[in-house]
Each structure stands twice: as C-alpha cells, then as structure tokens.
Amino acid sequence: MSLSSLSIEPSGSKPKHLTIGRIGLYCFILICALFFLMPLYVMIVTSLKDMDEIRSGNLLYIPKTLSFYAWPKAWSEACTGFVCEGLKPGLINSIKITVPSVIVSVSLGALNGYALAFWRFKGAYLFFGLCLFGAFIPYQVMVYPLLKIESAIGIYSSLPGIILVHTIFGMPILTLIFRNFYASLPIDLFKAARIDGGNFLKIFFYVIIPMSTPITIVAVILQVTGIWNDFLLGLVFAGRDNQPMTVQLNNIVQVDFGVAEYNVDMAATILTSMIPLAVYFISGRWFVRGIAAGAIKG
C-alpha cells in the first residue's frame, strides 16, 4: 500500500437523524475522550495551583486561586541534584540535539531511499533488510558496544556523539519511508532524466528532491517528535553538558531531597511536552501519515 492510497478520511454522506443508539454512541465516545483528556487537564490545573490547594483540594477541580508560582520556577529555578537552573538548559540542549539530528538523519534517509529505489545494485536489498531488522533490536543490546565505538573515535558523551546515535537509530524507518515514496513515483520520469544525461547526484538534486516535499514533512515530524521524546539515548550518549529536556525533567521530578512540589513538577512536564504537542496539533494529518507510513511496509 502506498502512502497516497492510505486514507483515514470518511466517505459517504452523514446519517441524518439521531436515534437512541447514536445518542448512546456519542455518550460512550465522550466518556472515552474524557478519559484520554483527563491527564492533560490534571497536568494543567495542577501546575496552576499552590501547594496548599494541592494538598487539601481535589485533583480534578480547577484552581480556586490561580498561582503562577510553578511556571517560572520550573523554567529557570528547579533543581536537578545540585544544579538549580530549571528546564531552560534542557530546552536549549534538546534543540541543539534535535535540529542537527533531524537534518542529518532525514537527508541520509532520503539519499538511501533514492539509491535503493532507482539505483539498485546486487546486494543492496540485503543490507536494506539488515538495516530494517535493526529497527527491532532493543536499544539495550546496542547501547554498550556503541558507547565503546564512540569512545574509540572520541565522540562519546558529546553533541556529535548523540547526533550520530540518533542518525543511526533513525535510519531504518527513514530509509524505508523514503524508499517506499520514491518507488511509487513514475519510473518514466527517472528514465527521461537519464536520457537527458542526468547522473546520480544531478537527478537527485534537480528531479527527486523537488518532488519530495510531502514525504520530507512526514519524515521531519516523525524525527522531531521521536528525538525530542527520547530519554535513554540522551541519558547515555549526550554527556553531562548536553542532557536533553526529558532527562532533566526526570531528574527534577525524581529528586530525592526537599519537599516535593507537584505544581512545579507538572509545569515542567508540560514544558517538556510542549514542542511535540505543538508539532502534533499543528501538523495533524501529517503526523498520522507519518505513523501510517512507518507502519505499513512495501
């Protein structure tokens, strides 16, 4: 199934009248929606309460008095161990990790997909299969040996180190979706470009890339959310000075000493999920296409 034939949009006309069955249906779907929304709602209201109200009041009620104490604290003062700088450094680190990782991994994925779709050579698909298989290997199997490889080339625990790791683990899925997209393009187009004397790079830059906008958007969304939400790889490979937001968030919340401030925790949690949620709400349909493209092979 190709990306373009995949649709989750409804077809046909909408039913006209409300029967008892349909009212029941709406009630049920509304209850489901409330269950899914509840944690997000709780996060937001908790972050706007003061600690007294959190201790005595109801988790599910809106704040009696709005308190904006938690947000600036989560942003720039909350402590992770001995450092009290809030999430701000984490946000900057996450940006420093995500932007180059996305650019490198998506470019490489596009190049791989292009080579596999149009310039097949003997054995290429064997390596591609191997690469796809890599997507299913648990990170824990590869983390330590990879750490050894990275320290051997001297980039372990640094920004290039974590960027390389994200590029490696993003490669299977990105290569797959770009290959599938390119394989669905009309082959005559490629043949015409060949007859006109285009070579590998020329065709890639002048013919293929200009046609790749939709799949590139899908790939970028997939990678931005994936890399931003990563915890394990950031923890192991980024090094102390480049810890991404997710790692800092966990450190802030799980800190062992001092009084737990749930409002600060929740404000920090919202701040951390702000970027992926914004990407999700703005991109909507593209996000769904990304999921579907990643899930459906060939």
Place this chain on the structure above:
Amino acid sequence: MQSLTRNLASKIALLPMIIISLTVFVGCIIYSFVYSLTGSKLIPALNYVGFKQYEMLFKSRKWDVAVENIFIYGFVFTIGCLVIGFLLAVLIDQKIRGESLFRTIFLYPYAMSFVVTGLVWKWVLNPTFGFEHSMHLWGFEWFKLDWLVNRELAIYAVCIAAVWQGAGFVMVLMLAGLRGIDDDIWKSLSIEGVPKWKSYLFVILPMIRPMVVTSIVLIAAGVVKVYDLILALTSGGPGFATTTPAMYVMENFFSRANLGQAFAASIIMFISVVCILAPWAYYEFYFRNKEAKA
C-alpha cells in the same frame, strides 16, 4: 573490477547504511554475545567463563521478577491497545460529528514522551493527593487506588499508562484498515440483515487482518524495550516489583558494573525479539511471495 565500479555513485551513497548495518546492528550483537561469555565486571575483559553468566541470570530472583513483569505487561498492554484501539476506530468510523476532534484527542498521548506519560500518571495515581483523594473528597471513603505502592498491582499501573499512550496509535492503523473496506461489502451486509457488531467482529476484522498483524508486531516489539515509562512512573519499585529486563540490563551496565551479566541479559532480550519477529517475517516475506507467485 568492472562490476564494482558499476553503479558506483549508488554504492558510495549507501556506504553509511552498509557500514552501520554491519558494525552497529550486526557487530553489536556479536560483541554482546562474545562478552556475555566472559566474567567482565567494570570493563570488558575476555576472561571466558562459558555460559556461567546465563546460569546466574536464570537463578537471579530479580531477573525472574523482570521476566514475569514483561509477560504481564506485554499481555495486558498488547491486548489493551488492540481492544481499545479497535473499539475507538469502530466508534470513529460511525460517521460521527467532530470526528477529527475525537481522533486528535485519542492520538495526542502518542506524541508525548514516555517520561512525560510516566510522570503524569504517577501524579494522577498518587495515593495521597491523586485520584484516590478526589474520590474520598466526593464521599467515597472506601475507594482505594494504591497501585503504585502495591507490589502486586504496580505493574498494572504501568499498563494503564502505556495503554493510554498507545491505544491511539492502534486506532490510526485500524481506522486506515476500516476505511479501506469497500462500500459494497457494507451494503450487502445490511441487505443480509447482519447486526453491525457482528459484521465488525466476524466479517470486517478478518478483512483487516494485515493491519491487526502489523499492530501486534509493532506493539510487541515495543514491549521488550519498555524502560523510560517505568523509570518515570515507578523507578522499578516498590522494591524491584516493577523491574523489567531492559532495566535489569541498564542497571548492570551503568550502576552495578556487572558487564558480563548485562550482556547475557541483553542477548536474552534480543533472542526474545527474534522469536516475536521470526514468524511474522516468515509470513510476510516467504509465505506472501509464494502466494504471489502461485
């Protein structure tokens, strides 16, 4: 020599992929396996001890708990996601108003980090100030929701959080399947007078089998990896009641300096993933090719 230079640009372009596949995906597994046969502690050393690390692993009480947890989690999470995901997809498929709004609501948790999911649910399920407290304030004094501090139930709290995050993903896949069903099939089913729930369960569900299989494989492959969610939600506790194989591996690598043990455990993880994948890969690539040729 000529064959090597043919299509050279493409070969050069794919070189990074080839190198990564061989060194990282294949190389790391071989490396882990070789060192799982050694008594490495703080640094990897080639002092072979045979399969002793594996023996120790299977005798370890903690590993036992981890394996038991991953089975519970895998079962509840997979079934939960499939049932709820399918149900949501069917609901959404009823040509309802505000469809895209509901879809957005059911899928948004999937856009969030496991750490975020874990921390939110940790707060909602907090036995002192969380949902239990709300119920008490509403007069339901008997209500108890102490899963996070209960050794037996903590793993189910992890399942709830995970299903909350993953069900929307299954919904999207199933919905794509449902929308691919031809209108004629629905017409003939309604002419035959088959009730809707029966049609979905016995006619449509078998028809979207590829989507169901894909969902199961993707979810199951994710089960083995579960780490961040549990770290954020329970930190493996109470005690080590919610520890998982992934946590066992990470602990032995990075805080217990027991490399040999970590390698052995990671190899077992790898083998279990292969066991999940092999039947599916066999079906997808071998069986289907045969079918296509016939």
